[in-house]
Amino acid sequence: MVGKPGRQWRSMCKGLVLGTLLTSCMILLYCLSSVQDHINFPEVPVPYSCAHRPAHALQTANGSDTLPGQALCTPKVDIMFMKTHKTASSTFINILFRFGEKHRLKFAFPDSRNDFFYPAPFQRSQVKDYKPGMCFNIICNHMRFNGTEVAKLLPTDTAYITILRDPAELFESSFHYFGRMAPLTWKISGEDKLREFLRDPHHYYDPEGFNSFYLKNLLFFDLGQDNILEAHDPRVDEGIQSIARRFQLVMLVEYFEESLILLKDALCWEMDELLFFKLNARKGSTVSKLNPDLRAKALEWNAIDWKLYRHFNKTFWGKVDAYGHERMAKDVEELRRRNAEMAAICIEGGHAVEATNIQEKDMLPWQPIGEKSILGYNLKKNVDKEHRKVCRKMLMPELQYLTELGVNLWITKLWGHVRDVINW
Numbered sequence: 001m002v003g004k005p006g007r008q009w010r011s012m013c014k015g016l017v018l019g020t021l022l023t024s025c026m027i028l029l030y031c032l033s034s035v036q037d038h039i040n041f042p043e044v045p046v047p048y049s050c051a052h053r054p055a056h057a058l059q060t061a062n063g064s065d066t067l068p069g070q071a072l073c074t075p076k077v078d079i080m081f082m083k084t085h086k087t088a089s090s091t092f093i094n095i096l097f098r099f100g101e102k103h104r105l106k107f108a109f110p111d112s113r114n115d116f117f118y119p120a121p122f123q124r125s126q127v128k129d130y131k132p133g134m135c136f137n138i139i140c141n142h143m144r145f146n147g148t149e150v151a152k153l154l155p156t157d158t159a160y161i162t163i164l165r166d167p168a169e170l171f172e173s174s175f176h177y178f179g180r181m182a183p184l185t186w187k188i189s190g191e192d193k194l195r196e197f198l199r200d201p202h203h204y205y206d207p208e209g210f211n212s213f214y215l216k217n218l219l220f221f222d223l224g225q226d227n228i229l230e231a232h233d234p235r236v237d238e239g240i241q242s243i244a245r246r247f248q249l250v251m252l253v254e255y256f257e258e259s260l261i262l263l264k265d266a267l268c269w270e271m272d273e274l275l276f277f278k279l280n281a282r283k284g285s286t287v288s289k290l291n292p293d294l295r296a297k298a299l300e301w302n303a304i305d306w307k308l309y310r311h312f313n314k315t316f317w318g319k320v321d322a323y324g325h326e327r328m329a330k331d332v333e334e335l336r337r338r339n340a341e342m343a344a345i346c347i348e349g350g351h352a353v354e355a356t357n358i359q360e361k362d363m364l365p366w367q368p369i370g371e372k373s374i375l376g377y378n379l380k381k382n383v384d385k386e387h388r389k390v391c392r393k394m395l396m397p398e399l400q401y402l403t404e405l406g407v408n409l410w411i412t413k414l415w416g417h418v419r420d421v422i423n424w
Contacts, residue, residue: 050135073268081140082162084222086173090280105137113411115142122146145224165253167305168298178214180369198297217304231303250312286373346391348378365397
């Protein structure tokens with residue numbers, strides 16, 4: 001009888017200590033990473049491009065079924081990827097990192113952390129070592145999109161790309177991953193907090209609450225728009241049209257491989273530059289299965305994102321129609337075949353493993369607060385010399401790759417240490 005009350009007291013004390021530590025550290029990190037004052041830079045024309053590649057490497061045939069005599073195209077290397085949350089964007093950013101390294105391109109990176117002072121709107125002053133007139137090819141870290149500022153950073157012919165996900169599935173993922181970082185979820189009782197929240201979201205949601213944007217129309221918010229408007233508000237349609245004018249390609253998570261084929265066609269890339277392994281995936285036991293009723297409630301709660309998704313789902317399939325369904329199927333099959341070949345060469349066991357089974361600390365992906373639900377990979381020990389480097393790059397989690405590319409992540413790493421204590 002004595003043991004049980006003792007365990008309860010230890011649990012209560014641990015909760016108080018961790019709660020106090022979490023609150024204090026969140027305030028500290030918020031102060032350390034608070035938005036820099038806006039700096040009025042002189043308007044200096046952005047250079048056309050700063051790509052440094054051999055001239056012969058710029059000519060390549062576009063498409064897997066190029067015919068003799070068919071016109072050649074020039075690969076596009078100036079790219080703005082608007083990295084939305086919980087949309088396989090870490091998988092895609094790995095493709096961009098490898099493409100940039102291969103062609104010696106210049107990345108615009110944040111300083112001291114892995115995002116551009118998100119959720120504040122993007123400013124050029126947030127770019128590491130930025131000075132007016134500097135030349136960059138690629139920007140791809142998390143930001144809250146600000147088209148005016150981005151346009152002043154990159155060449156005028158930059159390709160703008162982003163990716164969307166079914167809003168119900170995205171909401172489930174975001175609620176799981178970011179829920180503990182939004183204090184409004186702390187008062188939700190019961191084990192199934194997602195179901196309880198969707199039962200009456202207005203009861204729990206506070207639009208002014210800390211990190212509340214993660215839990216309502218997150219796609220629209222990431223893209224620089226107002227996420228708490230009503231779906232029928234004219235400003236929503238204006239925002240969607242603004243996004244449509246800016247972005248040449250809006251990919252869909254549910255059709256990721258088809259999206260990459262459209263990307264190859266739009267940017268004149270080679271198939272080998274599209275190869276990928278799925279990064280930052282969650283283990284299945286942590287995924288809440290949305291029944292039809294919960295799915296309907298999630299879509300109703302995220303009505304703007306649903307409207308946004310339906311718009312770009314329509315334009316996506318218009319692009320597939322123009323590309324040709326038979327041609328698309330052939331190219332997707334080829335991409336899958338090459339990915340399977342690389343998996344057989346690179347991945348120990350041929351599949352992702354739980355965080356506790358990852359052998360190298362450098363291959364451990366970032367985990368959400370309170371659990372280790374994100375899968376990772378073990379690199380095969382007997383990979384031949386020809387493939388070892390590319391295998392490691394393809395399997396490398398985002399933060400480790402950023403560090404290898406020279407980004408100082410001291411604020412992110414400090415938060416990581418806090419998270420590790422909380423996970424204790």
